[in-house]
Amino acid sequence: MDAKKIFEKYYSRLALEGFLKALILGLIFGFAAEFIVAFATWMASYNGLWISIAAGVAVAAGMTALFYFKKFRPTAKQIAKRVDRLGLEERLITMTELEGDDSYIALRQREDAQKKMREVEAKEIKLRLSKLAIAFAAVFMALGVSMTTVTGLAASGEISGGDDFFEQVFPEPPVYFEVTYIADEGGEILENADQVVLKGDDALPVLAVADEGYMFKGWSDELEKNDPDYVPDPARTDTNIQESLTVHAEFAPVQEGNGGGGGQSGENDKPQDEQDGDGDQPNDAPSDGQSGGQNGDSQQQEGQQGQDGQPGQEPGQDGDGAGGSYQENNQIWDGETYYRALLEEYLKKAQEYLENNQDLPPELRDIIDAYFDIIE
Amino acid sequence: MVTEANIEKFSKQCKDIFEQLGRDMIGQKDVIEGTVIAMIAGGNVLLEGVPGVGKTRLVRSLGRVFNLPFSRIQFTPDLMPADVTGTNIIVKDENGNSSFDFQPGPIFSNIILADEINRATPKTQSALLEAMQEHTVTVMGVSRKLKEPFFVLATQNPIEQDGTYPLPEAQMDRFMLKLIVPNPGLEDLLQIVNMTQVTMAEVAEAACNGDDLLEMRKTANQIPVADEVMRYAMTLCAATHPDGECASEAAKKYVRLGASPRAGQALISTAKVKALMAGRFNVSYGDVNDLAYPVLRHRIKMNFEAIAERVSPDDVIKLIIEEVGKKLKVSAFTKAPRVSKEEIVEEEAGTEQEQAEPAEETSEKPRRGLFKKKSK
Numbered sequence: 001m002d003a004k005k006i007f008e009k010y011y012s013r014l015a016l017e018g019f020l021k022a023l024i025l026g027l028i029f030g031f032a033a034e035f036i037v038a039f040a041t042w043m044a045s046y047n048g049l050w051i052s053i054a055a056g057v058a059v060a061a062g063m064t065a066l067f068y069f070k071k072f073r074p075t076a077k078q079i080a081k082r083v084d085r086l087g088l089e090e091r092l093i094t095m096t097e098l099e100g101d102d103s104y105i106a107l108r109q110r111e112d113a114q115k116k117m118r119e120v121e122a123k124e125i126k127l128r129l130s131k132l133a134i135a136f137a138a139v140f141m142a143l144g145v146s147m148t149t150v151t152g153l154a155a156s157g158e159i160s161g162g163d164d165f166f167e168q169v170f171p172e173p174p175v176y177f178e179v180t181y182i183a184d185e186g187g188e189i190l191e192n193a194d195q196v197v198l199k200g201d202d203a204l205p206v207l208a209v210a211d212e213g214y215m216f217k218g219w220s221d222e223l224e225k226n227d228p229d230y231v232p233d234p235a236r237t238d239t240n241i242q243e244s245l246t247v248h249a250e251f252a253p254v255q256e257g258n259g260g261g262g263g264q265s266g267e268n269d270k271p272q273d274e275q276d277g278d279g280d281q282p283n284d285a286p287s288d289g290q291s292g293g294q295n296g297d298s299q300q301q302e303g304q305q306g307q308d309g310q311p312g313q314e315p316g317q318d319g320d321g322a323g324g325s326y327q328e329n330n331q332i333w334d335g336e337t338y339y340r341a342l343l344e345e346y347l348k349k350a351q352e353y354l355e356n357n358q359d360l361p362p363e364l365r366d367i368i369d370a371y372f373d374i375i376e
Numbered sequence: 377m378v379t380e381a382n383i384e385k386f387s388k389q390c391k392d393i394f395e396q397l398g399r400d401m402i403g404q405k406d407v408i409e410g411t412v413i414a415m416i417a418g419g420n421v422l423l424e425g426v427p428g429v430g431k432t433r434l435v436r437s438l439g440r441v442f443n444l445p446f447s448r449i450q451f452t453p454d455l456m457p458a459d460v461t462g463t464n465i466i467v468k469d470e471n472g473n474s475s476f477d478f479q480p481g482p483i484f485s486n487i488i489l490a491d492e493i494n495r496a497t498p499k500t501q502s503a504l505l506e507a508m509q510e511h512t513v514t515v516m517g518v519s520r521k522l523k524e525p526f527f528v529l530a531t532q533n534p535i536e537q538d539g540t541y542p543l544p545e546a547q548m549d550r551f552m553l554k555l556i557v558p559n560p561g562l563e564d565l566l567q568i569v570n571m572t573q574v575t576m577a578e579v580a581e582a583a584c585n586g587d588d589l590l591e592m593r594k595t596a597n598q599i600p601v602a603d604e605v606m607r608y609a610m611t612l613c614a615a616t617h618p619d620g621e622c623a624s625e626a627a628k629k630y631v632r633l634g635a636s637p638r639a640g641q642a643l644i645s646t647a648k649v650k651a652l653m654a655g656r657f658n659v660s661y662g663d664v665n666d667l668a669y670p671v672l673r674h675r676i677k678m679n680f681e682a683i684a685e686r687v688s689p690d691d692v693i694k695l696i697i698e699e700v701g702k703k704l705k706v707s708a709f710t711k712a713p714r715v716s717k718e719e720i721v722e723e724e725a726g727t728e729q730e731q732a733e734p735a736e737e738t739s740e741k742p743r744r745g746l747f748k749k750k751s752k
Contacts, residue, residue: 094602094658105378105598109657 006096007079010122014079017127018072022064024129027137030060031144038147043162047155052148086124088116175199177244181206181236186214186251190370192363197241204363205237207370208249220248343368382595383652389592390653392583393441400437400580402571403564404430410555410670411438411529413653416592417645419552420508420528422493422543422674429557430568431531435489436578442589443582444525447485451496453539457503461513478515483507486523486586490530494540501547504528508550525589545633545677552642553667554674599648601659606644608706609664613640615696616676626695630687633677643671661706669693 007014034056041048074082080092091113098106153159160168179195190207197203210216217223218232238245346368353360360368390412397408407423411434414421423431432448439446449460462481466474482488483504493501507513511522530551532543548554560568584592601609614622617634627634647663654663673689682692700706 089656089658089660089662090602090605091656091658091660093604094600097602098600101600103378103598104380104383105600105657108380108383109600112655112657 006076007074007083009117010079010083010125011074013122013125013127014074014082017129018074019064019068020127020129021133022067022072024133024137025067026060026062026064028133028140029063030056030058031137031140033059034144035140035147038144038151039162042147042151042154043166045154045161045163047151049148049152049155052144052151056144056148082125083117083120086120088113088120091116177241178246179203179238179241179244180246181208181249182246183208183249184251186211186253187216187249189249191366199242200240203238203241203245205235205367207367208234208236208251210234210251213254214251215254217250217252220250223250378595378598382591385588386592386595386652387655389584389588396441396580396583397434397437400440400578401430401434402567403560404434404557407555407557408434409653410553413646413649413667414553415442415525415527416589416596416649417552417642418525418593419642419645420530420550422548422551422554423529423531423557424534424554425531425557426535426559427533429559431557432489432491433578434557435487435529435531437580438529439487440578440580441583442487442525443585444486444589445523446487446489447482448489448491449482450491451493451500453495453497455496455500457500458515460500460503461507461515464516476516478518478520480520481513483513484520484522486525486527488526488528490528492532493530494532494543496541498541498544501541501543505547505550508547523586525586525593548674549636549638551674552646553670555670556673596649596652597645599652599657599659601644601648604704605659605661605664608661608700608704609643609647610640611700611704612664612668612696613637613643613672615700616672616692618679624696624699626692626699627676630678630682630685630692631676632679635672635675639671639675643667646671661701665697665701668697 034052037055038048038052041051076096077093080096084090084092091109095110095113098109150159154161159165176196176198179197181189181193183189183193187208187210190209192204192206195203208216208219216232216234218230219236222230222232234249236247238247346364349364350360350368353364393412394408397412401408411421411423415438423434425431435448436446449455458481460481460483462479462484464476464478467477468474488507490504493504507522507526508528511524511526512519513522514520528551532540611622613635614620615624616627616631616639617623618627618631620634643664644659646667647659650663650667651657651659669690672693676689676692678687678689678692681687
């Protein structure tokens with residue numbers, strides 16, 4: 001049944017109502033889309049002003065058309081039901097169902113229905129729009145327009161972008177890590193052995209100092225790598241801390257009476273290794289390559305030292321120390337450990353500060369002070 | 377096939393029927409209309425009311441108006457089934473040979489007034505079951521067809537319950553409508569007394585005959601019912617079942633047993649007659665709602681909770697109508713019918729005539745709300 005033809009009088013009014021209903025729903029979807037696009041572009045610090053407006057308009061138009069043609073376009077039956085509500089006692093619904101029936105009773109029914117229908121003016125049909133839908137449309141409109149304004153202002157630099165905004169509003173809680181330096185037997189960690197460091201920050205510098213009769217062997221994490229070129233550095237500063245850290249400073253006892261001739265020391269180590277066998281004892285240290293180098297390869301190292309032109313004592317002069325051969329970071333003098341090169345490095349830094357008329361950083365001052373305390 | 381002549385005849389005969397009944401009956405328009413509707417629809421009627429409100433007079437007048445043979449059976453506890461149906465008696469012919477001869481009981485008539493039906497024993501009450509449904513009577517294994525049209529119009533007194541036998545559900549279900557006959561109002565009482573001072577005799581004349589009634593039934597059966605109206609009517613019936621899929625909250629709370637499928641048939645049959653009597657060629661939600669009370673009130677069995685809370689079947693029906701109306705969005709349709717200017721003029725003319733001739737009431741246009749719920 002062609003609703004437009006039979007209910008011509010009411011069709012335009014109910015079509016208007018259907019269109020308004022579809023429009024309200026379309027606007028809800030359109031503004032929602034606008035909000036989402038504007039929010040996304042704001043978060044991405046991208047100028048999404050026109051994109052969000054275009055998205056909103058496109059979605060609203062599409063959804064309005066979809067809702068109208070699929071749901072709200074008035075059909076003959078819907079029009080009949082609406083007009084029947086004006087007191088026509090289901091005459092029009094029955095009439096639409098009797099379409100094509102040519103019996104006398106159907107003809108009379110149609111005649112009766114049309115007679116009654118003529119008495120009903122189109123304006124008597126009140127447009128019925130859902131207040132809830134209108135409220136929703138208003139809310140979504142406010143959200144969409146606001147978000148579009150925000151993304152527009154952010155794009156022009158008037159306000160901050162979404163990522164900055166959220167970082168300000170919802171800052172990440174600080175994450176701290178524990179950085180622990182443990183001195184094994186034969187030494188100690190000078191200052192700052194236990195630290196609590198903010199994620200990404202640098203740890204304070206620490207210094208491993210060997211006791212009398214011991215020498216610094218290396219840091220546990222470095223030793224685990226078994227790097228043959230590893231040169232132990234008792235000074236350590238861990239940077240960009242991303243996790244908790246526990247590092248052991250390992251020390252090895254210095255062999256008494258082996259001072260001086262590194263070659264002699266190397267000869268002495270060999271039978272000692274054979275006797276121990278398992279290689280776990282502190283005396284096995286020469287077998288791991290590092291200490292072996294200290295003892296057995298002393299002449300070669302001496303040569304390197306000579307080439308490097310390091311200041312200080314001659315290798316041969318160190319032979320009468322507490323033990324071990326000369327190393328840049330392991331020099332024994334009068335029974336005390338003496339970190340000359342390190343001191344020189346700190347002194348160099350300190351000089352730079354002083355030349356620049358700057359105050360010494362407290363940690364640098366502490367290290368220098370501590371060092372001189374030791375040698376006193 | 378219904379023709380214009382059928383429709384006009386129906387309309388004229390309805391007018392005549394109500395006019396003639398109005399000569400004998402003062403007031404009780406709802407009851408009169410309900411009874412006539414049931415008779416046209418081919419159903420039996422149970423009239424419930426206190427003594428003296430005109431139940432028996434109405435039935436007698438109907439017999440006169442429809443020009444149909446009328447039998448009155450006064451139901452008493454000692455009434456036997458054979459007293460209702462008739463029995464075989466031994467008769468002797470001229471030659472002295474004995475044979476059984478069937479002597480028909482009072483049920484072999486067109487209109488049966490079963491007065492105070494609940495005073496007879498269930499055995500006697502059940503003698504009516506076959507007659508009411510199949511319109512046949514079986515005695516000694518021989519079935520005899522009753523004359524058409526056949527109606528049982530039963531009365532019962534709701535007050536005096538001593539020595540009565542409540543009608544079983546099977547019997548109740550065979551009454552198309554149960555009409556409550558109220559006490560007349562003051563104005564009606566004045567008219568009744570004035571009229572009966574002159575004469576107690578019934579003055580109604582025949583308005584039609586049995587064939588006319590059958591033709592009217594055929595005509596009314598052709599009235600179309602829209603699918604939605606039909607679904608609504610059936611949902612109302614289904615909603616009376618507390619355990620059904622359409623069970624209403626009211627039924628779940630107050631009903632022990634819901635209406636049978638006969639209720640649905642009765643609802644549609646009577647609604648068609650009512651619509652045609654109103655000059656409409658389709659059934660409306662209003663017709664269904666109006667007839668739901670007399671159709672359903674005797675078919676639903678209340679539970680203990682309803683009895684304890686003094687909730688009547690009419691209260692439950694009202695709740696079901698409201699609930700189903702909301703569920704199927706029918707409530708908006710059941711507004712007052714639209715009255716055209718022509719109808720207003722006709723109504724005014726009718727009112728003037730009524731004022732001039734108070735004894736000759738006409739029921740040309742049945743009004744809304746004829747079957748108001750019974751007050752608690």
